[in-house]
Amino acid sequence: MTIGSLIGILITSILIENYIFSRFLGICPFLGLSEKPSTAVGMGCAVTFVMTISSAVTWLVYTFILVPAGLEYLKTIAFILIIASLVQLIEMFLKKSVPSLYTALGIYLPLITTNCAILGAALLCIQNEYNLLESIIFSFGSAVGWTMAIVIFAGVRARVAFSETPKCFKGTPIALVTACLIAMAFAGFQGVELPF
């Protein structure tokens, strides 16, 4: 576990195996909240916070409680429990300190709980057999990649809103087509082997 390998994990999770364009995790808020760049940034920050902390906590619970107790097969349930509690905590915190962001995110904040991206990050850390530091870096990078993807997409969608799309494509259909095209662009990163 050198600095090089940590940087490698970071770049891989942000660009090469981007959560939205390569792994297709967390698409629901990606399509639902990408109409305004400001909401997209807010959602990205919330997801980053949740993903990083939940990965750390789930790794700790897995290593120090589930493995010694022989209960690795119950990790999915345990991780969902922890992620749900964390999101509740963040909801309470946001409602008190940044009410405008709380109302802007609306229904999508509790949706982070069932968001496959968060559970995916937690499970992937276990699957890749990272230690605590690598898990934190991996999930932070994944969340940064997710945020980058949603902000880029919000910018593109703002431009698409001004164009004359055919009536049957207006709204979600053209958004899905645009997302496909961006995913194809990101496919150019696949297979890149970092030298560290």
Next chain:
Amino acid sequence: MSNILYALLWFAVISGVLGLILAFASRLFAVKTDEKAEKIAEILPGANCGGCGYAGCSALAAAISEGKAPVNACNSVSKEQIDAIAAIAGVASASEGKRYRAQVMCSGTNELAQKKYVYAGINDCVSANKLAGGDKLCPNGCIGLGTCAASCKFDAIHIINGVAAVDYEKCRACGACVSACPKGIIQLIPYDAKHWVGCSSRDKGAVTKNYCSVGCIGCKICEKNCPSGAIKVDGSVASINYDLCTCCGICEQKCPRKIIWSARSQSEEGIIRFKQDLSL
């Protein structure tokens, strides 16, 4: 069996700890809710148009319950709703505010107004305005690409035949289109106003004649004939002072350019169509 019990025990412990943490956090992050504001917000339309001057309906509800805003601040509520809001807030009720509507002060449709170039850029008036003031020859004419229509939350303004037109019934006078228009030619006039001058041209009469076949040339015939002195020409274009206007219609009859419109009947969609209304 003991395996299941063992797993259940561990999960009970984990859930218990998480529950305790959440209970503690809910005390720490408790937010006091203002019940009066919530009840008032339920009566308000919830469109968050900002016409009252506050940042959305919940902000207005909070201001009313604190006594900072008048109970009739919202243009979109009926008298019964104002009474209900006043009852919740515990203050005296007020009458409905005077109703206004937006009016686009331009009649330059595709047939009537001349264009200076063919525009093939982003479908947005603000963008077109950056290219020498838009494709219409008149520098104060409606560009007609729909920035106002996109900004309206009530679906009350549409682009018809190259110029924006307001649906009087749907309009809530929130002012979104007034700020959205890059030419600044949308005005809020009283809902009952029967006449308006459909032109904002700031150029002399001879120049305006080249721009558009109906533009106001500032000839002052309306001003000379108005019995109440409500319509005045300030340099190049006429405008009506609605405090003085008596809706007599003399200005509309006398105008040689037929640029003073009257709000006669509306078409089935409730939107004024310029050429068709000329015969009514």
